[in-house]
Amino acid sequence: MKHVVKLELGGRTLSIETGRMAKQANGACLVQYGDSVILATSCASSEPLLGRGFFPLTVDYRERTYAAGKIPGGFFKREGRPGSKETLVSRIIDRPIRPLFPDGYLHEVQCLVNAISADRENDTDMIALLGVTASLYISDIPFSTPVAGVRVGRVNGQLIVNPTFAQLEESDINIFVAGTPDSIAMVEGGALEVPEKEMLEALEFAHENIKKITTVIEELRQLAGKPKAEFTAVLPPADMIARVRELGESRIREACMIGDKEQRNTAKSEIKSDIVSTLIEEFPDQEGFIKTAIHDLDSEINRILIVKDKRRIDGRGHEDIRQITIESSVLPRTHGSALFTRGQTQALVVLTLGTKVDEQRIDDLQGDHTKSYMLHYNFPPSSVGEVRPIRGVGRREIGHGMLAERALEPVIPADDSFPYTIRLVSDILESNGSSSMASVCGGSIAMMDGGVPIKCHVAGIAMGLIKEGDDFAILTDILGDEDHFGDMDFKVCGTAEGITALQMDIKIDGIDIGTMAKAMDNARNARLSILKAMEEAMPSHRKSISEFAPRIITVKIPINKIGDLIGPGGKNIRAIVEQTGAKIDIEDDGTVMIASVDSTASEKALARVQALTESAEIGKEYDGTVRRTAAFGAFVEILPGTDGLVHISEIAHERIAKVEDVLTVGDSVRVKVINIDPEGKIRLSRKALMDRAEPADA
Helix, strand or coil, rough: CCEEEEEEEEEEEEEEEEEECCCCCCCEEEEEEECCEEEEEEEEEECCCCCCCCCCCCEEECCCHHHHHHCCCHHHHHHHHCCHHHHHHHHHHHHHHHHHHHCCEEEEEEEEEEEECCCCCCCCCHHHHHHHHHHHHCCCCCCCCCCEEEEEEEEECCEEEECCCHHHHHCCCEEEEEEECEEEEEEEEEEEEEEEHHHHHHHHHHHHHHHHHHHHHHHHHHHHHCCCCCCCCCCCCHHHHHHHHHHHHHHHHHHHHCCCCHHHHHHHHHHHHHHHHHCCCCEEEEECHHHHHHHHHHHHHHHHHHHHHCCCCCCCCCCCCEEEEEEECCCCCCEEEEEEEEEEEEEEEEEEEEEEHHHHHHHHEEEEEEEEEEEEEECCHHHHHCCCCCCCCCCHHHHHHHHHHHHHHHHHCCCCCCCCCEEEEEEEEEEECCCCHHHHHHHHHHHHHCCCCCCCCCCCEEEEEEEEEEEEEECCCCCHHHHHHHCEEEEEEECCCCEEEEEECCCCCCCCCHHHHHHHHHHHHHHHHHHHHHHHHCCCCCCCCCCCCEEEEECCCHHHHHHHHHCCCHHHHHHHHHHHEEEECCCCEEEEEECCCCCCHHHHHHHHHHHHCCCCCCCEEEEEEEEEEEEEEEEEEEEECCEEEEHHHCCCCCCCCCHHCCCCCEEEEEEEEEEEEECCCCEEECCHHHHCCCCCCC
């Protein structure tokens, strides 16, 4: 039976429907906002999936090109592997819902979302999250908390819920917030140096709208909800947990005091091996549970040390930042480079400057567009001392790269002042927490090292939270273990003026605004400290770009001269490129960009472009060539394809009988433009550049 609930949100109708499509799934919802529509399904396996060591949840968001009335490109003419946006949307759905499944529930859950209609005004990410959470909430899968998400923008100081793409172009805030009726669970987005207080106002505004949507989800549950399936929690037996504690508590606590990550992990690995070998006879075929119990005990001890004993793993105070070292120009032939190290986290960030032809071309539901700035993040297994196969870029790498890219974007110079394609690559060489934040700091240094005129540095810091009952600790610059055992990973990036990007994930039910305010305040203090270190290392961008980067000369030509520059079949432009070696890009508005590492080549190409596209000007002198003569004068080519007439009376001061007595075809002659009539006909003079002969003495 079909059921529909609706809500007016941001001046548009949000509707959630179930019971008409995909009825064999455990839960299915069709969500529409404007004319953008998604279909979300949620299914769970009938039996638990044992031996995986983690909750087997999969979320896949995919965009069907038919949603925008398009046919996919390529040979196969069908959708291929997920693009970056599809991966990022999958992540923002997964992150807020994963912690809300009950402990010990190990049935495999798969949530599939298809964007099936796109109006190019309303993004589908918000309704994709809503579709998944609603389909889970009304299903028999044991997911019992309504979750919703909204995007928040701000135009002219006015906060807007779910801004359109056009409104986002004018907005200084663009954040996606997910939460429950009680608290915020996830934040992802960026801003144009917005102060912390104003960002908190945006988060509160988001949560008020989230509450409205969760009320509608609850209404749908009352209409169409299925009874929740009973399940047996898959957890280690109580007697096994007791034995693990007996054998490992004191040893694990001692290992947690080791500050060095490698030594600490080695000690814990030995403890785990000893406990497993001791208990495997006592609990045969239960190795997975034994390891789970050891992990849980390790987590408990770490949390107690931090919250109760006020001691972090490496001995720092809760607000202390690890030691920072910054190096620039670490690579000799790249356009810009930086090595940023914070504790045991190290990022090598390299800048490459390209031309218009190097822009990334994107074809998605919003239409074809290009990107002239991008940041790519790589996390090899060697960065954490592991061996594992490398099978392309993972979801985590795409997500971390996008966070760092978003953080630096507000300081990137405009195309008209710096017409380069900018690519940053962050290779993580060591990782012990906050590698994406090291990428932000390293990216800022690398751009300044490469002469990119960014207005100021951008820094990032990762904050953590551990909550035990009524006691909690907010941690600055968290380690990998503090992230793993903690309840929050809150990354904040920005300049001295304000926030440029933030990302927050919560492993508990949610977080209140007051705790977020405290975390953001601590993050600002840490960011200012890091910015000071960065400014000391590199106070300003270099005055010129690398000698190995292309020099770009920009010139504007009349639109009606574009054809002259290109030539028949591209003949003219190809000749310039072949003869000078320079790259030339021509825009529809007549902007011509000439690029070459060799400045001499650029100058030669510029001269050729100007010669092909220059227009004659009254009063200007030219060296021309006689192309044709007539009884009344000579036609002289003063610019490629541009002729003017030197009337016989303008050839010399004295009277001449025939043009050919002075000028013949092929002669070079210096002339001056004396008139251009409304039809574009050019009148030239030779005599205007000649001295009049003095009269002979009587």
